Amino acid sequence: MLRFTVRRLLQAVPTLFVLSILVFAWLRLLPGGPATALLGDKATPERVAAMNEVLGLDDPIFVQYFRFLGRILSGDFGNSLITGDPVMEEVGWAFPATLELSVAAMFLAVLFGIPMGYIAARFRGRFLDNATVVTTLVGVAVPVFFLGFLLKYIFTQEMSLLPPSGRQDVLIDATRVTGIATFDGLLTGEFDATWDAMLHLILPAVALASIPFAVIVRITRASVLDVQGEDFVRTANSKGLTTQIVRKRHVLRNALLPVSTTIGLQTGLLMSGAVLTEKVFAWGGLGTLLEQAIQQRDYPRLQGLILLFAVVFVLVNLLVDISYAIIDPRVRVR
């Protein structure tokens, strides 16, 4: 198991290395180069030249690259052009918001996705199954941000049931501990803050959950159908186990293996979706940072965020691989 973990960790290194080269090259591909990107289009040639000097852009390219690598390895992604603050600091401030939203969305997707997929498989070919399959196909076809608009329109504008945007009511004076609003309230005993944060969380989480939900339903359904036809299920049935035990111990447990992998794969989609959802609901997480960076062409921040998202994605997949090997020993020898 340890060997497997080490091998997987080592395999991540070249991916991250090439990725750092690409992100480094990316800023250099900009028309006018990084100095113009930092100073804006209206910069005078003298200022651009001075900036080139400061950034060391006159040095050989590999010297520049290793300097860049050294900086990012020590956590220095430069300063945002919008706020002037270090990008890492901004990320640290916004990350809990995105984490909260993503975890809530994934929780909803798993909570409803697995039972629905299982039920669809049990009633294969019947109305319930077809309805589920169609629902998931529609779920994938709806743009995440439009679903956000729709939910916002129905639940805030028409019914005024839930707050339209933000993470917490401005009137609530909540103490920031971890930055995860729902959790902070519990830690400090400010239960009204937790309740308010949860109300704010519902709509964005539902919007963001739509795609992972659809994928989880379909994978669960396919996986249960696969396992149901296996020999060991027939054996379990024929040795007289009750249907309930067969379903629980033999079918469901084996069927959930591929589902667990999919959950890891969904983090990429979740991050893409978070960018869109956060814009609709003015969430103030990493997606909001990214969206501002796009609008204002804040390249240092954009560079930092893209690298960060990619690294998180690679690491989550690594974790999924390792946990998969723990659940299913067969994977280790592959």
Place this chain on the structure above:
Amino acid sequence: MSILSTRKADKIDSLAEGGTSLAMDALRRTFRSPVAILGLVIVGLFVILAIISPFIAPKDPYRPYPELKSELTPSNIPGPMPGFLLGSDQNGYDFFSRLLVGAQQTLFVGVFATLIGVAIGMIIGGLAGAFGGWVDSVLMRLTDIMLSIPSLLLAISIAALLPGSQWTVIIAVAMIGVPVFARLLRGAMMAQRSSDHVLAATALGVKRKTIVFRHMLPNSIGPVIVQATLTLATAIIDAAALSFLGLGDSDWRRAEWGLMLGNAQELLSVKPSLAFFPAIAIIIVALGFTLLGESMRESLDPKNRR
């Protein structure tokens, strides 16, 4: 293999299985299912609309009308009125005509984004599958890197470098598909390499070029076509997402559903239909391509071969 290749890539590779010939058989099975027929009908209507919409649009979609513009204020966008079925958009243009013509531009973006993705992906995957060895290793590592960036972020990072034009959107969205198509074709061709008919052709002394183009490629193309159908749906949605983030076409006059939806986001409280109609159009079309693609995939799956 790097970590990502094992998960995301296995998934793509597994789609490549079962692409062995019997295309007619698969096609016949596809159109036995009502789901496939529904998908085909939606896609067919969409394509017909895209072709004829400039001729059936009641008004010119690219010019403001004084009777609409006179009533246009920041807080009021005129609704339906005689001659203007859905009223005005935010610029005093005929909304209904723009919706109709939008089919054409949307199809254009979707088709070209997909085709470019397929073309680049097939060159990479084809080279990897045809040569194997270190060519394969290098090219597949490249696709791994592309897969290690969440898809929308990949598109964002490309779109942010280029000026906001329609081709920027097309190229950015196309890049999402490149690694997928590359792995898919490569996987299918790898399966072909060890197949009996390729072995027989090699034994007969057929040139490698001929083997690749006459034997391996035609038999590997099935999964690529299926994936391209599914990609058409996501390409249209991703293009809309880029517009929504402000990375879309800077020509706001262009009638394209994604762009119309993106530009209507600030007007939800004034006239929600400006966002709802383009969105519903996108959803229906994306659903059509998805239904068609999914049923084609199901019938290519050898497990379902009856």
